[in-house]
Amino acid sequence: MSTEIPVPVTVDPDNGRWSVEGIPMILVPRHMITNNLAAAEERLGHKGSANLIRDAGYRSAQQWCAQQRGFHGLSPDRVVAHYLEQLGHRGWGRFRVEEHTGERIRVALHHSALADRASGNGNGTCYMFAAWLEGAFDFAAAETGRPRRFAFTETSCRSTGAAHCTFHGKPIEQQN
Ligand SMILES: [Zn+2]
Structure with a gap:
């Protein structure tokens, strides 16, 4: 049994590019992501790989939250819930x-x-999400006028x- 894709994909008929709710998208196989992570871990170690992708993941989560807050007119508190819900709709897992x-x-x-691979x-293996959570929760805190920065760790x-x-x-x- 299958279900319809739970995100509204728009395909530009002229250039074939995808977008979802105004954000450009690329559909990639999961193994491309996990192969990239495994390669970074082989070269840099677990901590080095996590550090390498942390800033980019954090920035990407903040960009996504800012765009979606404007697109849907979401309250700051709703932004994180929407972000986590959308990650679930896009196959990353259920947060x-x-x-x-x-x-x-x-x-x-x-x-x-x-988490379907072993790090060895x-x-x-899901440390990439820690940076995404930091970006999303920091964004919501800043938008409510009480800026804070959170540090996330995958504990199990x-x-x-x-x-x-x-x-x-x-x-x-x-x-200070
Ligand atoms: Zn995990």
């Missing part, structure tokens, strides 16, 4: 915010698209035997 106290955020991720080094991963993946976030202590 759920289980706890959000302001001082502590816990996000569960079921069916992560990045005992570490989780399905790729290393957990039932599902879990991310913990906490505020970064600000200087």
